[in-house]
Amino acid sequence: MPSTHLFQQYSLAPRTWDEMYENENVRDQYQNVFDFLQGIPPDELSKKEELAKKLFMSQGITFTVYSSGEGVEKIFPFDIIPRIITASEWDFIEKGIKQRLRALNLFLKDVYHQQFILKDGIVPVELIYSCPHYLREMQGLNVPHDIYVHIAGIDLIRDHDGTFYVLEDNLRTPSGVSYMIENREITKRIFPDLIPQNFVRPVTQYPSILYKNLLALSPRRISSPTVVLLTPGIYNSAYFEHATLARLMGIELVEGRDLVVENHVVYMKTTAGLQQVDVIYRRVDDEFLDPLIFEPSSVLGVSGILSAYRKGNVAIVNSIGNGVGDDKAIYVYVPDMIRYYLNEEPILKNVPTYQLSKQDERDHVLKNIDQMVVKRTNESGGYGMLMGHIASEEEIIAYKKEITKNPRQFIAQPVISLSSSPCYIDGKVQPRRIDLRPFALCGPDGIEIVPGGLTRVALREGSLVVNSSQGGGSKDTWVLAR
Amino acid sequence: MLSRVADSLYWMSRYMERTDSILRMLKINYASSQDTHEEFSWRPVLRIFGSLEQDRVKEIEGSGRKVIQYMVLGRENPNSIFNMVTKARENARGVQDNITTEVWQSLNEFYHIVHDDRLSYQLQHEDPITVLDALIKECMLYFGVSDITMFRGEGLCFMNVGKYMERAIQTADILDVKLSNLAYDLDKPTDTTYWKYLLMSISGYSLYLKRYRSGFEARNIIDQVLFNVDFPRSVLYSLNQLQRYFQRLQSDQNTEGFNKVDFMIGKLRSKLQYSDVQSISQAGLHSYLASINAEISGIGSNLNRYYFAYS
Numbered sequence: 001m002p003s004t005h006l007f008q009q010y011s012l013a014p015r016t017w018d019e020m021y022e023n024e025n026v027r028d029q030y031q032n033v034f035d036f037l038q039g040i041p042p043d044e045l046s047k048k049e050e051l052a053k054k055l056f057m058s059q060g061i062t063f064t065v066y067s068s069g070e071g072v073e074k075i076f077p078f079d080i081i082p083r084i085i086t087a088s089e090w091d092f093i094e095k096g097i098k099q100r101l102r103a104l105n106l107f108l109k110d111v112y113h114q115q116f117i118l119k120d121g122i123v124p125v126e127l128i129y130s131c132p133h134y135l136r137e138m139q140g141l142n143v144p145h146d147i148y149v150h151i152a153g154i155d156l157i158r159d160h161d162g163t164f165y166v167l168e169d170n171l172r173t174p175s176g177v178s179y180m181i182e183n184r185e186i187t188k189r190i191f192p193d194l195i196p197q198n199f200v201r202p203v204t205q206y207p208s209i210l211y212k213n214l215l216a217l218s219p220r221r222i223s224s225p226t227v228v229l230l231t232p233g234i235y236n237s238a239y240f241e242h243a244t245l246a247r248l249m250g251i252e253l254v255e256g257r258d259l260v261v262e263n264h265v266v267y268m269k270t271t272a273g274l275q276q277v278d279v280i281y282r283r284v285d286d287e288f289l290d291p292l293i294f295e296p297s298s299v300l301g302v303s304g305i306l307s308a309y310r311k312g313n314v315a316i317v318n319s320i321g322n323g324v325g326d327d328k329a330i331y332v333y334v335p336d337m338i339r340y341y342l343n344e345e346p347i348l349k350n351v352p353t354y355q356l357s358k359q360d361e362r363d364h365v366l367k368n369i370d371q372m373v374v375k376r377t378n379e380s381g382g383y384g385m386l387m388g389h390i391a392s393e394e395e396i397i398a399y400k401k402e403i404t405k406n407p408r409q410f411i412a413q414p415v416i417s418l419s420s421s422p423c424y425i426d427g428k429v430q431p432r433r434i435d436l437r438p439f440a441l442c443g444p445d446g447i448e449i450v451p452g453g454l455t456r457v458a459l460r461e462g463s464l465v466v467n468s469s470q471g472g473g474s475k476d477t478w479v480l481a482r
Numbered sequence: 483m484l485s486r487v488a489d490s491l492y493w494m495s496r497y498m499e500r501t502d503s504i505l506r507m508l509k510i511n512y513a514s515s516q517d518t519h520e521e522f523s524w525r526p527v528l529r530i531f532g533s534l535e536q537d538r539v540k541e542i543e544g545s546g547r548k549v550i551q552y553m554v555l556g557r558e559n560p561n562s563i564f565n566m567v568t569k570a571r572e573n574a575r576g577v578q579d580n581i582t583t584e585v586w587q588s589l590n591e592f593y594h595i596v597h598d599d600r601l602s603y604q605l606q607h608e609d610p611i612t613v614l615d616a617l618i619k620e621c622m623l624y625f626g627v628s629d630i631t632m633f634r635g636e637g638l639c640f641m642n643v644g645k646y647m648e649r650a651i652q653t654a655d656i657l658d659v660k661l662s663n664l665a666y667d668l669d670k671p672t673d674t675t676y677w678k679y680l681l682m683s684i685s686g687y688s689l690y691l692k693r694y695r696s697g698f699e700a701r702n703i704i705d706q707v708l709f710n711v712d713f714p715r716s717v718l719y720s721l722n723q724l725q726r727y728f729q730r731l732q733s734d735q736n737t738e739g740f741n742k743v744d745f746m747i748g749k750l751r752s753k754l755q756y757s758d759v760q761s762i763s764q765a766g767l768h769s770y771l772a773s774i775n776a777e778i779s780g781i782g783s784n785l786n787r788y789y790f791a792y793s
Contacts, residue, residue, distance in 0.1 A: 058587060058590060058594070059587060059590070060575070060586060060590040073594070073597075233576075234572065234576050239575075243575070243578040243579060246578075246579040247579040247583070250579075251579070252487075253578070253579045254484065257486070258484050258485070258486050268484055269485045269486075269791075270483055271485055271636065271731070272733055272735035272736055273736060
């Protein structure tokens with residue numbers, strides 16, 4: 001019995017690109033999944049949703065929320081209906097991200113060396129030196145293969161006409177890749193056979209590519225260098241991801257207290273004494289990495305690790321000081337960087353962005369603040385944002401005050417209406433807004449992007465904020481082979 | 483292997499061994515409490531495994547359900563199943579790259595079971611034996627999965643070192659409590675069920691029936707529980723296994739630590755091997771059992787010092 005009512009409440013929002021529907025018609029890439037969903041009994045989908053939750057729980061794909069001394073395990077909400085990207089869409093995205101990343105790597109090298117781009121006036125000097133993530137400790141330092149960004153998670157969104165825009169470049173310690181892998185595993189379990197029937201490209205190769213790239217960075221030319229993943233520990237909300245990646249790559253998962261620096265060499269403390277560490281894939285932020293140089297109260301880092309890095313005795317991934325490349329004020333200049341370094345036109349567009357440090361742009365934004373999203377340049381995760389179209393009068397006034405105090409810390413963008421995608425919510429299929437974070441890996445042999453990524457979804461009706469800290473969930477992301 | 487990892491595997495394993503041992507002990511004690519016309523006291527159980535004040539012990543010692551509730555779910559009891567499984571899982575969570583996914587999942591699922599509110603209801607309203615059996619099954623799953631899937635390396639050695647140390651301690655403790663109830667008088671006449679339930683709680687009943695044909699006799703019980711190497715929960719068996727797995731850790735590095743700990747294990751093992759019931763009952767049963775525990779805890783602190791020190 002076909003359950004036609006499943007899609008009855010699917011009402012398209014005005015001026016919004018829907019991934020599944022083109023007006024009344026189902027897009028080709030979704031037809032197969034649409035027919036499949038129509039063909040299964042009504043209760044079955046809810047059962048599948050239950051099964052997915054159970055699988056996440058029993059496999060420990062969870063994070064712990066501590067309240068009143070007791071930990072409660074939570075799962076990152078998962079929507080069972082996959083997000084589908086066609087082969088040609090992917091082709092475009094892949095080209096665009098590779099181009100952007102090539103330019104950003106060149107930019108970081110340039111900023112930390114001769115600074116041609118500043119001298120030529122393409123990027124204003126004051127923007128670099130006022131960026132809290134610019135680290136003078138990195139100035140003049142050569143990093144292996146000139147690669148600063150080994151792992152990037154560039155966030156993409158689609159406007160009402162389906163055009164892809166880059167929302168932000170995450171060049172520091174982007175997270176979420178374990179969900180790309182695990183979401184796929186769950187889909188295999190809840191929708192058996194559906195993946196091969198749709199010619200979906202696999203994502204399981206991600207850990208092996210990353211491991212190959214990490215090995216290539218070892219400063220010691222030995223047959224089996226020691227590669228470790230540095231985690232802040234089990235209390236970190238992304239701990240599951242750290243453990244998964246370490247396990248899938250077969251490398252040691254270490255905490256700051258497992259490492260020690262002696263004579264500018266990093267060692268880990270083992271049952272057989274100290275063992276030299278060659279490559280560190282760190283998931284600890286710059287400011288906590290070395291209490292001698294940065295935050296002195298940090299217990300997550302390792303004293304002296306930066307001196308070992310500067311001596312070239314250990315490779316650190318991603319490189320330190322990358323924040324100057326994904327600062328929201330510098331984001332504005334990425335298209336210019338592409339033209340400057342590569343002599344190419346940017347493939348992926350930037351969202352139009354106003355810099356509030358500029359008088360005329362600030363005036364324009366303050367006048368039209370009800371149509372703007374204002375963000376802090378040094379925040380991420382959806383914190384400290386003002387959504388002009390839904391904010392209250394008081395919120396706007398308070399925010400305006402903040403802006404005038406320190407305009408450099410803010411940018412503004414017109415409200416872009418993220419594309420919508422079918423989600424299974426309360427027994428019905430309903431549209432919800434999504435973005436896309438593909439994960440790009442830069443190694444000595446070039447840039448590789450695993451066909452897939454993390455699709456984040458704003459599960460609240462009408463919401464445009466997909467961050468997990470703001471009620472977001474995720475979906476399995478399919479890239480079709482044909 | 484990272485010192486922190488070795489430490490976590492060792493403790494994960496100790497907590498699970500203790501969990502298993504306590505669950506079996508609870509089950510058999512509960513069964514035995516259903517099989518007597520006299521008042522059954524849980525005082526010995528609370529004394530070895532609990533951490534309650536005298537008044538609180540008096541309050542609940544007569545109620546099997548209350549004791550089981552306290553021993554399984556008591557948040558304030560460090561030896562409750564709830565707390566030990568939580569700690570075992572926390573240790574496992576920190577070393578997921580050093581255990582198989584199967585081991586991790588078995589612990590993770592066990593964790594979710596003891597955190598489920600239904601467990602408390604079941605313990606209060608349903609048959610406790612059925613509930614305890616279900617929990618024991620989770621332990622068996624963990625032991626089976628560890629045995630079948632764990633790679634034969636340093637990690638498994640540290641797990642087994644922890645497991646057999648804990649087992650030796652548990653067995654010695656349980657025997658000590660049973661004997662203390664008789665004031666260590668081996669000739670004091672006892673009900674046969676007294677010893678039967680002790681043996682059942684450490685899965686040694688059928689072996690005893692086959693091996694010692696003269697009925698339930700305190701000296702035979704002590705012989706089996708301490709010295710019988712065919713009995714997998716005996717102290718000597720545990721020490722043999724401890725020695726076996728510890729010696730696999732020998733390498734060119736850390737020879738000082740290895741020699742020290744190896745010496746201590748060997749010494750304790752010999753002490754057991756060359757003792758018999760007669761000699762130890764002359765020297766004093768309680769002091770003998772207490773000295774076993776003290777020596778094992780000495781081995782523990784040296785493992786800590788030479789193998790696990792990382793901070």
